[in-house]
Amino acid sequence: MxxxxxxxxxxxxxxxxxxxxxxxxxxxxxxxxxxxxxxxxxxxxGGEDVAKKDGPQVAVVDFKGVIGSDSKNYDTVIKGINAALEDKKTVAVLIRANSPGGSPVYSDMVNNEISRLRKKYPQKPIEFVVEEVCASGCYYAAAAADKIYAAPASIVGSIGVIYTGFGATEAIKKLGIDSRLMISGKNKAMGYPFVPESKEQMAMQQQMLDEIHEQFIVAVKNGRGNKLKNDPDLFSGRYWIGADAMKLGLIDGYGTVASIARDQFKSDNIVDFTPDNDPLxxxxxxxxxxxxxxxxxxxxxxxxxxxxx
CATH class of the missing domain: 1.20.5 (Single alpha-helices involved in coiled-coils or other helix-helix interfaces)
Known part of the structure; x- marks a missing residue:
């Protein structure tokens, strides 16, 4: 070499x-x-357990944003409530709500789960604490709670159902556009914006909305019972500020998570059980x-x- x-x-x-x-x-x-x-x-x-104080604790679970499959907040709140109630140190669960509503399906799921858990853990109250707004589907879910609290200026209620859409049949005609939609089943295109809707189809859609609205009303009546006042606007879809909502029996009082934990449950040991979908x-x-x-x-x-x- x-x-x-x-x-x-x-x-x-x-x-x-x-x-x-x-x-x-x-x-x-x-x-x-x-x-x-x-x-x-x-x-x-998980490390939060180390920071927990000894003795009884009040659990808090966040319920925020538009309710639906995309946001996953319905799944988050259900998991959080279950985890909180399974903890032997938990004396009560406060659901910190700030939601304009959303899907009636997922709102009903939360309502049903709260009802089930109240029966399973009768000694542990489940209560809603409204921050800025708990309207429509949020109130649908909240109606199942033991109690509902809000601030005097919070927005509460909106017990109604809405469907949004538009019709553009005349617009596409003026633009010289021909909608080449093919269907099998005379009502398959119901709600499609580029074909005209018949009065019969509009009546069908209204019937569906009315049926969902009735389910909403039943859920509120079952949850709130004789707390509700007899007011013709109660189920009209109208919303109220907290001060008026209390007069109508839609909420039980005013308070925050901290004040309710302190005054009602005599505890300053508040533990957040809100699951985090993205730990980062x-x-x-x-x-x-x-x-x-x-x-x-x-x-x-x-x-x-x-x-x-």
Missing amino acids: TWEQDTIQKVLLETIKEQRRARRWRIFFRLLVICLIGGGIYMAS DKISKKFGVEIVDSAKQAILGSGMNGSIN
Whole structure:
């Protein structure tokens, strides 16, 4: 072997060693980032148990945003209530609501689950605490609770059903557009905006809305009972501020999560049982968005496949 070959071989070996050292450091830092994120997730979710005080606790579960399959808030609140009630230290569950409503199907699911859990855990009250708004589907869900609280200026009620759509048959005619819709079944295109609707089809849609509205009314009457006042506007779809809602029997009083826990349950030990669908979002609230974004990029940049949830 000539000296040139020997030199090249030594250079290559040193390069390989340097690459190995660099690779080890990259792996170390990536593992460190993962450990930091894992620790953050633990402290932000399961690790909260460490911070809980001894003795009885009042659980709080958030119920926020438009109710529907996309937001998953119906699933979140159901999981949170169940977890809170299963905890032996929980003496009551307060659902912190701020929702304009949404799907009657998912609102009914929450209503039914609260009714079921009230029977299963009769010694642990389930109560709604309204922040800014609890209207329509939110109130549908809340009606099943033991009690409903709000602020004097909160928006409450809207016991009604709405369907939105539009018709554009004349508009497409003026534009020279021909709708080439093909259906099997005379009512299959009901609600389609580019074909005219018959009076019969409009009556069908109104009937469906009326039936859902009746289900809503029954749920409210079953939940609120004789607390409700006899007012002709009660089930008209109208909404009220908290001060008027209390006069109508739609709420039981005024209060916040902290004041109700303190005054009604004599506890300042409030524990949040709201499940977090994205633990990294909870970390970003605690440690800052920039830190978490950097951590995400570090993990994704390491060549790992899949998403971080």
